[in-house]
Amino acid sequence: MGLFQDVRFGLRMMAKNPGFTLVAALTLALGIGVNSTVFTLVNAALINGLPFPDPHEIMYIRSNRGPVSYLDYLDFREQSRSFKGIAGFATLNADLSDQDYAAERVSGAFVTANTFSVLRQKPLLGRDFISEDEKTGADPVALVSHYLWQSRYNGSAEVLGRTIRVNLQTYTIVGVMPQGEEFPQATRLWVPLIQDETRRKRDQRNVDLVARLTDATTLEQAQAEMKTIAGRLAQNYPDTNKDIDAVVNSFTTRLTGGPIRVVFLSLQGAVAFVLLIACANVANLLLSRAVRRTRETSIRAALGASRWRIVRQCLVESLMLSFIGGIAGIGMAALGVRWFDAAVAETGKPYWIIFEMDYRVLAFFVSICVASGILFGLAPALQISRTNENLKEGGRSGGGGRRARRTTNVLLVAEIGLTIILLVGAGLMIRSFLNTQRFEIGVDTRDLMTVQVQPPAARYPKPEDRLRFQERLMERLRAIPGIDRLTIASHAPAGGAQGKTLSVAGRNLADSNNRLPNVGRVAVLPEYFQTMGLSVRRGRDFSVADGRPGGEVAIVNEPFVTRYFSGEDVIGKQIRLSDSEREDANGPWLTIVAVSPPVLQQGGPTNELRVQPTVYVPFRQEPTIAFTVLARSRLSQDKLIASLREELRIVDADIPLYNIRTIDAILYQRNWPARVFGTLFASFAIIALVLSSVGIYAVTAYGVGQRTQEIGVRMALGAGQRDIMWLVLRQGLRRIVIGVVLGLLAAWGLARVLRSVLIGVSPDDPFTFVSITVLLTSITLAACLIPARRAMHLDPVHALRTE
Numbered sequence: 001m002g003l004f005q006d007v008r009f010g011l012r013m014m015a016k017n018p019g020f021t022l023v024a025a026l027t028l029a030l031g032i033g034v035n036s037t038v039f040t041l042v043n044a045a046l047i048n049g050l051p052f053p054d055p056h057e058i059m060y061i062r063s064n065r066g067p068v069s070y071l072d073y074l075d076f077r078e079q080s081r082s083f084k085g086i087a088g089f090a091t092l093n094a095d096l097s098d099q100d101y102a103a104e105r106v107s108g109a110f111v112t113a114n115t116f117s118v119l120r121q122k123p124l125l126g127r128d129f130i131s132e133d134e135k136t137g138a139d140p141v142a143l144v145s146h147y148l149w150q151s152r153y154n155g156s157a158e159v160l161g162r163t164i165r166v167n168l169q170t171y172t173i174v175g176v177m178p179q180g181e182e183f184p185q186a187t188r189l190w191v192p193l194i195q196d197e198t199r200r201k202r203d204q205r206n207v208d209l210v211a212r213l214t215d216a217t218t219l220e221q222a223q224a225e226m227k228t229i230a231g232r233l234a235q236n237y238p239d240t241n242k243d244i245d246a247v248v249n250s251f252t253t254r255l256t257g258g259p260i261r262v263v264f265l266s267l268q269g270a271v272a273f274v275l276l277i278a279c280a281n282v283a284n285l286l287l288s289r290a291v292r293r294t295r296e297t298s299i300r301a302a303l304g305a306s307r308w309r310i311v312r313q314c315l316v317e318s319l320m321l322s323f324i325g326g327i328a329g330i331g332m333a334a335l336g337v338r339w340f341d342a343a344v345a346e347t348g349k350p351y352w353i354i355f356e357m358d359y360r361v362l363a364f365f366v367s368i369c370v371a372s373g374i375l376f377g378l379a380p381a382l383q384i385s386r387t388n389e390n391l392k393e394g395g396r397s398g399g400g401g402r403r404a405r406r407t408t409n410v411l412l413v414a415e416i417g418l419t420i421i422l423l424v425g426a427g428l429m430i431r432s433f434l435n436t437q438r439f440e441i442g443v444d445t446r447d448l449m450t451v452q453v454q455p456p457a458a459r460y461p462k463p464e465d466r467l468r469f470q471e472r473l474m475e476r477l478r479a480i481p482g483i484d485r486l487t488i489a490s491h492a493p494a495g496g497a498q499g500k501t502l503s504v505a506g507r508n509l510a511d512s513n514n515r516l517p518n519v520g521r522v523a524v525l526p527e528y529f530q531t532m533g534l535s536v537r538r539g540r541d542f543s544v545a546d547g548r549p550g551g552e553v554a555i556v557n558e559p560f561v562t563r564y565f566s567g568e569d570v571i572g573k574q575i576r577l578s579d580s581e582r583e584d585a586n587g588p589w590l591t592i593v594a595v596s597p598p599v600l601q602q603g604g605p606t607n608e609l610r611v612q613p614t615v616y617v618p619f620r621q622e623p624t625i626a627f628t629v630l631a632r633s634r635l636s637q638d639k640l641i642a643s644l645r646e647e648l649r650i651v652d653a654d655i656p657l658y659n660i661r662t663i664d665a666i667l668y669q670r671n672w673p674a675r676v677f678g679t680l681f682a683s684f685a686i687i688a689l690v691l692s693s694v695g696i697y698a699v700t701a702y703g704v705g706q707r708t709q710e711i712g713v714r715m716a717l718g719a720g721q722r723d724i725m726w727l728v729l730r731q732g733l734r735r736i737v738i739g740v741v742l743g744l745l746a747a748w749g750l751a752r753v754l755r756s757v758l759i760g761v762s763p764d765d766p767f768t769f770v771s772i773t774v775l776l777t778s779i780t781l782a783a784c785l786i787p788a789r790r791a792m793h794l795d796p797v798h799a800l801r802t803e
Helices: 002-016 018-047 070-079 115-119 146-153 219-236 259-292 294-302 307-343 359-384 387-393 402-438 463-477 558-564 637-651 663-670 672-706 708-716 721-757 766-792 796-801
Strands: 058-063 083-098 101-111 141-144 163-166 169-176 189-192 205-213 246-250 448-453 483-489 498-504 518-524 553-557 574-578 590-596 614-618 627-633 658-662
Touching: 002 018, 002 307, 018 259, 018 307, 018 359, 018 672, 058 219, 070 083, 070 205, 070 219, 083 115, 083 189, 101 146, 101 637, 115 205, 141 146, 205 219, 219 246, 259 307, 259 359, 259 402, 259 672, 259 721, 307 359, 307 672, 402 672, 402 721, 402 766, 448 637, 448 663, 463 483, 463 627, 463 637, 483 518, 553 558, 553 574, 558 590, 558 614, 574 614, 590 614, 627 637, 658 663, 663 672, 672 721, 672 766, 721 766
Parallel strands: 101 189, 141 169, 518 614, 553 590
Antiparallel strands: 058 205, 058 246, 083 101, 083 163, 083 205, 141 189, 163 169, 448 627, 448 658, 483 627, 498 518, 498 574, 553 614, 574 590
């Protein structure tokens, strides 16, 4: 009954002070809202596992050098006792073609027959793979995803038993997987992993493993057992398994570990700081109001109320205030989650990550509402419950008591320190994003469309076969009206390059381990540089005669010259590219005929944004199995793609176009982490800055109001306006200096956590630290200055009469 009375009394107090209630609730809504937003993201990305029963049991197994061989997989499966089952899988680029539908490339996977039984996942229609399906000579069968079933086959039940061609091989569809099943990553089609001739070799490592722990086994125990088995295999097969170890991890961490985990946890820490700042602001508001409630608490104590009874009443009011703010905050969180989900929709996030507010988010929301209410309500509750001190200190000039003022000062210093940490983190992330935006990749990206083509190796097994296919395709594509420029390259700008080791004639480039340096290699047609809007800096461009046997040539970019031929005339020098890491590499010597401008090729963001040494070779010289068509056109994107697809169908109807994107879209996706996370950090830092500034202003203004009579006395005794201003500013400056110093020290240490995700900026970047210090100091000083100027212009007579 007493608690119900506390709630009723708290509601009356809130209704009696609507302005106070509104300000406090909005402040808490910001803090609780951003925390609920980020926890929803963290819960989806780092806490929730795969969408299978008991996801914490599902492990990911690889060797210390990447995938394992199929024969090693068989040994692991037979010898381990830590797992209920071990299954193997490998990626498959699946080109689908059949008589009723256009050729289409989808993401596929080779899987062992027990894969979905290990995951405890059953088909929606049809059957799962069985052990007979993975035997050599078995009839080829396939499972299709729910998405592919709906999009390509219109959800027809007649899909079971249908024959399709996958990479020119005929398969029979035997099952449809449930909606949302895309293991291991956005997979649309699965075929059995068969022990073919390649997989009978123990040094061919192309299989990843998924396993389910037994109930009594821990991750550490499973890791120890797999290491033992790997050691045994190394002894039995020293030629292929020497130094090969086994690594066991939770499958969830496969795509959510490393830098992305650091960013999410940093975001969670950042919004925790925002909540602390919000709580400090509300605590200061409550401390200010506590002075006005002195008479109330004194009377209640005189009537027999215990100190605990008064504290409980104050905490109930604080909790009610916290939940009112939280309800508004959860609405803000829903909007924030929707924005983030839309921002990362096309970034290749793991398929099982679904940003939604589940029971964990609800539990977190209730927890932070309760914790926040206690956090910001406890100090004012203890202050207001000290009835004896309140009676002594609650006179005319009592400023709420020395203890209350000390608490207020500590809270403000903490606000300033937490704010500068957030501002430094946001500044570093924003600078990273600006670096990605300002960095020029080296080509004009306007109206530049890219599509990829990969003729099947079974139909085009030899380089000369692939070259003839490329020539036939280019002949037809050049005839499309509306295309201004057209070329082919093994890799588009910002789309990567094939790594090759470099040898230079007459020079030893090997390191102490006899390992050669690595450079990027891009195969291009003669008109490539003109299509990109570039011209070679020195030497000549490729000609149609280049690349024939005995006439192997290369064009190198300026970073290549700077690193390997600085101060030399590179034209006519000979180099060799190889897949071997050592000096015994063989292959034709290439004569350098020109130097090209720097063009960014590497596809992913790195901590150092710079163009790497790159070698261009004629496509005729090294015709790659997969290549990119680059076209500049005045046609609409849809019309251009339709024309390209139709001409490709005429050349070979079984080959699809895939990865259809503009260069600008490639760059946009490439830079999404800095853009999205930089926006989040900046938003949280701005919220923290506003809350801190408002808090400092409110406390300073309240302090001036409480010292009005004192100021009047000082002015009556001859104090000038500058004296009054300094009187007000002195305490504020002291808070600012202490808060900034403590905040900078903490920010310097915590900024190193972001090192792995920063692009082109150091975690102790002096520009960021200095500019943030100046910004925060200026804004907080302005928040102090406004009440100080008001105090300067007080009427001494009016001040002396103030009660």
